[in-house]
């Protein structure tokens with residue numbers, strides 16, 4: 001009797017094991033099939049998503065990155081640090097600039113969704129993120145590594161930051177010293193000189209040139225904010241030297257090796273999302289009129305490209321080389 005029931009229990013136990021093992025195998029089969037069918041296999045695969053690398057990252061839309069990285073734009077600054085320091089009492093020097101507004105915020109929010117950022121800039125994820133190797137963050141260490149576009153141990157090339165966070169280059173401007181000490185002499189007004197000098201500026205896809213000029217008229221602090229007021233580096237950025245109306249033909253020594261146009265990846269043509277601006281401002285015939293006969297000689301696609309540009313942009317031909325400038 002007892003032997004019989006023991007046997008029965010044993011059989012039930014074995015049966016259960018068989019069912020469990022069967023279920024396990026079935027689950028593994030599903031997992032293998034899912035993997036083979038190219039289903040996302042979690043964090044590890046997402047890390048190697050093609051969007052993290054060239055060429056895909058160059059075309060990536062912010063929305064595509066934010067599908068996985070929504071957290072970078074979430075407000076996440078603590079009101080108080082774990083050690084008890086309150087954010088609103090710990091102000092850095094650059095946060096005392098007249099143009100700093102609002103509570104402390106994260107780096108990404110300050111550059112992408114902050115008040116000032118929205119007013120003057122048009123930064124996108126791939127303005128800064130140009131791809132990097134998640135394995136060891138060192139270029140050229142393996143056959144699969146992306147060859148260019150990133151710096152050792154850095155996810156973003158600091159030269160990108162230097163464009164807006166370099167020193168105020170008073171030497172090339174012929175000013176007697178730093179702006180903080182000599183700004184007053186020039187009426188605290190960059191436009192006193194820059195109404196006529198280096199006027200072809202800011203026509204790049206990550207800035208809002210018209211808004212910047214308007215802001216510069218309100219206060220030089222707005223200009224200074226990107227040209228020395230928030231200098232994290234000891235060096236100035238060697239800006240491209242776009243030709244401007246009335247420019248002296250002699251190139252000064254310091255500018256001899258400077259490029260005369262912005263980095264191609266920043267040129268407006270490549271990133272213009274035509275529908276929105278075209279709807280807001282009716283496509284201007286003005287640029288074609290301004291450039292006169294030279295415009296007429298251009299091909300149709302070139303003209304079509306131009307018509308898509310917002311109204312402040314015009315094409316100039318200087319010494320046979322074309323460049324985009326601002327009206």
Ligand code: HEC
Pocket residue numbers: 043044046047049051052057060064065066067068069125126129134155
């Ligand atoms: C399919 C989801 C997904 C998409 C789309 C995606 N990422 Fe990621 N990304 C990840 C994951 C997962 C990691 C690894 C995070 C970790 O290990 O801490 C990561 C890491 C990163 C890192 C940090 C790398 C490191 O080693 O710490 C950066 C920077 C980054 N992504 C930027 C971007 C940008 C810019 C885009 C759009 C061009 C983008 N990602 C698109 C999922 C994604």
Ligand code: HEC
Pocket residue numbers: 062065066069072108111112123124125126127128129153154155156
């Ligand atoms: C102004 C330049 C800039 C812009 C614009 C920018 N990033 Fe970053 N991002 C950085 C820098 C710098 C780091 C830190 C890199 C490092 O640690 O080497 C970073 C880090 C990251 C990381 C790593 C995790 C973290 O929070 O530290 C992710 C993910 C990321 N960025 C995603 C994005 C996405 C998505 C966008 C667009 C919505 C974006 N970034 C726009 C400069 C930028």
Ligand code: HEC
Pocket residue numbers: 095099100101104105106107110111114115116117121123128156158160161162163164165206225226230
């Ligand atoms: C196109 C110009 C531009 C570029 C490129 C740029 N920044 Fe900035 N950055 C700004 C402006 C403008 C502010 C001020 C934002 C504000 O006050 O809301 C700022 C603010 C900051 C701040 C202060 C944030 C705070 O807490 O107030 C840091 C830190 C910073 N940038 C670092 C960087 C780094 C690092 C990079 C490169 C990865 C970079 N920036 C690229 C324009 C730029």
Ligand code: HEC
Pocket residue numbers: 169172173174175179186189190191192193194197198220223224227236237238239240241252255
């Ligand atoms: C006294 C006149 C004067 C004032 C005031 C002045 N600048 Fe300049 N700036 C110049 C001259 C001259 C150059 C060089 C022009 C050239 O390329 O030959 C220059 C060049 C520049 C450049 C390009 C530097 C480079 O390395 O290519 C920037 C950026 C600039 N100025 C920003 C400013 C800002 C911002 C202010 C106000 C905070 C300002 N300037 C005030 C005269 C002035």
Ligand code: HEC
Pocket residue numbers: 120121163164190191194197198200201202203204207212213215216217222223224225226227239240241242243261262263266
């Ligand atoms: C949000 C940041 C920002 C602000 C604000 C800003 N600049 Fe710039 N400026 C830049 C960047 C970035 C470049 C380089 C763009 C490029 O690659 O062509 C530049 C380029 C220049 C140049 C070089 C022009 C050339 O030959 O291409 C001058 C001059 C200049 N800025 C003056 C000014 C003046 C004057 C103001 C205020 C009216 C001002 N900037 C405000 C970011 C800024």
